[in-house]
Amino acid sequence: MNKHLALFIIALVAVAISRHCFIEQYRQEAKTASATETMDEVRDRAGAYFSLEPNGASEGHHLEVHDEQPDLHFAAATGHEQCDEHASGTAHEDGEGHEHHAGHEHHGHDHAHDHAGHAHGIGDPTVSPGFVILLRQLGFAELAANLLWIQMDADSHAGLWHRVTYALELIPVLDPTFIDAFLLRAYLLDEYENRHAEAVQLLEKALKQNQHRMELWQQIGIYCLNHGGRHGPTRDLPKALDAFYKASNFAGAPPYMIRMAAATLAAMERRDEAVQLLRQVMSLPERTEDQLQIDRLMINRILSGEKF
Amino acid sequence: MLSHIRLIAWDTFLDVARHKMLTVHLVFVCISLGLFNLFGHFSTTPTLEYRMIQDVGLSIISLFGFLIALFIGSTTLRDEIQRKTVYAVLTLPMGRWELYTGKFLGTLLAAIVNVLVMLGILTGLLYLKYGVLWTGFHWVALFMLFEFAIMTAMVLLFSLADSLIVCFSLSIFCVLLGNMAEHVQHLAIEAGIPLLGWLVDVIYWIVPNFGYFNIKHKILKDFAISPTFALWAAGYAVCYLFFLLVAGSWAFRKKDL
Numbered sequence: 001m002n003k004h005l006a007l008f009i010i011a012l013v014a015v016a017i018s019r020h021c022f023i024e025q026y027r028q029e030a031k032t033a034s035a036t037e038t039m040d041e042v043r044d045r046a047g048a049y050f051s052l053e054p055n056g057a058s059e060g061h062h063l064e065v066h067d068e069q070p071d072l073h074f075a076a077a078t079g080h081e082q083c084d085e086h087a088s089g090t091a092h093e094d095g096e097g098h099e100h101h102a103g104h105e106h107h108g109h110d111h112a113h114d115h116a117g118h119a120h121g122i123g124d125p126t127v128s129p130g131f132v133i134l135l136r137q138l139g140f141a142e143l144a145a146n147l148l149w150i151q152m153d154a155d156s157h158a159g160l161w162h163r164v165t166y167a168l169e170l171i172p173v174l175d176p177t178f179i180d181a182f183l184l185r186a187y188l189l190d191e192y193e194n195r196h197a198e199a200v201q202l203l204e205k206a207l208k209q210n211q212h213r214m215e216l217w218q219q220i221g222i223y224c225l226n227h228g229g230r231h232g233p234t235r236d237l238p239k240a241l242d243a244f245y246k247a248s249n250f251a252g253a254p255p256y257m258i259r260m261a262a263a264t265l266a267a268m269e270r271r272d273e274a275v276q277l278l279r280q281v282m283s284l285p286e287r288t289e290d291q292l293q294i295d296r297l298m299i300n301r302i303l304s305g306e307k308f
Numbered sequence: 309m310l311s312h313i314r315l316i317a318w319d320t321f322l323d324v325a326r327h328k329m330l331t332v333h334l335v336f337v338c339i340s341l342g343l344f345n346l347f348g349h350f351s352t353t354p355t356l357e358y359r360m361i362q363d364v365g366l367s368i369i370s371l372f373g374f375l376i377a378l379f380i381g382s383t384t385l386r387d388e389i390q391r392k393t394v395y396a397v398l399t400l401p402m403g404r405w406e407l408y409t410g411k412f413l414g415t416l417l418a419a420i421v422n423v424l425v426m427l428g429i430l431t432g433l434l435y436l437k438y439g440v441l442w443t444g445f446h447w448v449a450l451f452m453l454f455e456f457a458i459m460t461a462m463v464l465l466f467s468l469a470d471s472l473i474v475c476f477s478l479s480i481f482c483v484l485l486g487n488m489a490e491h492v493q494h495l496a497i498e499a500g501i502p503l504l505g506w507l508v509d510v511i512y513w514i515v516p517n518f519g520y521f522n523i524k525h526k527i528l529k530d531f532a533i534s535p536t537f538a539l540w541a542a543g544y545a546v547c548y549l550f551f552l553l554v555a556g557s558w559a560f561r562k563k564d565l
Contacts, residue, residue, distance in 0.1 A: 004558040011551035015544070016513055022544040026520045029537050133491075 127151035129170075136174055145175035164188075172206070179213050182206035190223060196232030199223060217247035218257065225264050227308060240264045255291045259298050267308040274302050312402045313410045320414025321421075324380050336372055336426050340365060340433055358438055365430040366448065366524050369423065373456045374483060376422050381463025382475050385411050389565070398565065405557040412464060412553055419460040423452050447523060447533045454545035455521040459483060461552040462516070468559045485511065486518040516548055 127147045135144035152167035168188070171181035182202060190199035203220050210216060221243035224236040244261035247253055258281045265274035281287065282295050302308075385408075388394040397407055427449050431442045462482060466475040485492065489512050496508035521541065523533060 004554065004561065007554045008551075008558060011547065011554045012514075014547040015551045018540070018544040018547040019513070019517070022540040023517070023520060025537050025540045029534060 141174045145171045145178050176209040179210055190231055214247050214250040217243045237268045263308045266302045271302050275299050312406045316410025317413035320411050321417045324418040369426045373423055377419055377456050377459040378463055380415050380418050381460045382467045384415050386467045404561050408557045408560045415460050415464055416457050419456045420453055423456050451521045451523050455518055458516050458548050461549055465552050465556040486516045489517045
C-alpha cells in the first residue's frame with residue numbers, strides 16, 4: 001500500500017477522533033446552543049414573529065406589563081422601601097450589576113420604565129429571525145441577541161406580546177449569559193401566566209450557565225420565599241434561604257440581601273437565628289446608619305411575631 | 309533530514325519577514341492606535357470601553373490574521389515554483405516531502421509570530437491606557453494560534469493548485485465553510501435529500517471547524533477556559549496540521565516539476 005495513502009488515512013482518522021472529542025468538550029464548556037437547537041427554536045416560533053396578531057402564545061399578556069415590579073410589593077409589605085427597590089423582578093435599574101457585556105448596558109435599563117408617550121409604530125420587524133441567524137453564523141451571536149432584545153423592547157411597546165415571548169426564548173439560545181432575558185421571561189411567566197414553578201425552573205436553568213450572577217440567586221430567593229402568596233400557592237423556604245445566603249456572599253451584594261435571608265428564617269419560624277443573623281451583620285463596620293436603622297426595625301418586626 | 313527541514317523553515321520565515329510582515333504590523337499598529345481615540349467617547353464606564361477595545365481589537369486581529377495567512381500561504385511555495393528557484397533546491401539530496409515540510413513549518417512560524425505580535429501590541433496598548441494586564445491573553449493567543457496555523461497550512465496546500473484564483477477561492481470557501489459547518493450540515497439534513505446529506509456530512513468531517521476555536525465570547529466575559537478544553541483543542545489542531553502536511557507532501561510529490 002502506498003506509504004502516503006496510509007499516512008493520509010491515519011491522519012484523517014486522527015482528525016475525526018480528535019474533532020469529535022474537541023467538539024464534545026466545547027459543547028460542555030461553552031454551553032452555547034447548537035445550530036440545530038437555534039434553528040429549531042426559530043422554526044417553531046418564527047411564524048408568530050412575522051404576525052401582527054397574537055397567535056395564542058401569549059394572549060394573556062397586557063400592554064404595560066413592565067409597569068409593575070412585583071417585588072416592590074414585597075419590599076413595601078416588609079417595610080424595606082428604602083432598600084428593596086433594587087430587588088425588583090427584572091432588576092433593570094441596577095446599572096452596576098449589569099456589566100455582563102457591552103451591548104446590554106445600552107438598553108437594558110430603560111425597559112422597566114414607563115412607556116407612556118413613546119410613539120412606536122407597528123410594522124414589520126426590523127430584526128427578523130433570518131437576520132438573527134445570519135449574524136449568529138457570522139460569529140456575532142451576542143450582537144444578534146442584543147438586537148433581538150431591542151426589537152423585543154419595541155414589540156412590547158406595540159403590544160406584540162407573542163413576539164416578545166418568542167424573542168425572550170430565542171435570546172438565551174443565542175447568548176446564554178444574557179440574564180436579562182431569563183429574568184424578564186421568568187417575570188412574565190410568574191406574574192402574567194401564573195406558571196410560577198416554570199419561572200423558578202427557568203431561573204435555575206439560567207443559573208447553570210451563570211453561577212456568578214447574583215441577580216439570579218436573588219430572584220429565585222424571592223420566588224421561593226413567596227411573600228404574601230404572590231408567586232403561586234407553594235413556598236420553598238429552604239431553597240429561598242439558600243438562594244439569599246448565596247446572593248449575600250457575592251462581593252458588593254446589596255445590604256438588604258441579608259435581611260431577605262432573615263425574613264426567610266423568620267418565615268421558617270427560626271426567629272432567634274434571624275435576629276442573631278441581623279445582629280451579626282449590624283456589627284460590621286460597613287453598615288451605614290440608615291441600614292442599621294432598617295436592621296433594627298426588622299429585628300423588632302421579627303420579635304413581634306409578624307408573619308413573613 | 310531534520311537539518312534540511314530546519315534550514316528551509318528558517319529561510320522561509322526570513323523570506324516572509326523581509327517582504328510582508330513589517331508592513332502588515334505597521335498597518336495594524338496604526339489601526340489599533342486609532343481605536344483608542346475612536347472608542348474614547350464610548351466611555352459610559354471604563355469597563356465597557358475596555359471590553360469594547362478588546363472586542364474590536366480581537367476582531368481586527370482575526371481579519372488581519374486571515375489575510376496574512378492567505379498571502380503567506382499562497383505565495384511562499386508558489387513563488388518558488390514560478391521563479392523556478394525550487395528546481396535548484398530539488399536537485400539537492402533531499403526528498404520533496406522535506407522541502408514541503410520545511411516550507412510548511414516556516415509559514416506556520418511566520419503566522420504564529422504575526423499573531424503573537426498583533427496580540428502583543430493590543431495587550432501593550434490596553435496596559436498603557438488602563439494599567440491592567442489582560443488576564444485571558446494567553447488563552448486568546450493559544451486558540452488564535454491554532455486557528456491561524458490550520459488556516460495557513462490549508463492555504464499552503466491549496467497553493468499547489470495551478471491557478472492563484474483557485475487557491476484564493478478554495479481558501480476563502482473553506483474558511484467560510486469552516487465557520488458555518490454545523491449550520492450547513494443542519495440545513496442539509498432539513499432538506500431531506502439523502503445524497504446531499506451524505507455529501508455535506510463528509511465535508512463537515514473534513515473541513516476544519518474554525519467556529520470552535522473562537523473563544524472570544526468566553527474571554528471577554530472573564531469565563532475560565534479549562535486545561536482539558538485547551539488540550540483537546542491542541543490535539544485537534546495538531547492532528548489537522550498533520551493531515552494537511554501529509555496531504556500537501558503527497559500532492560507536492562505528484563506535482564509535475
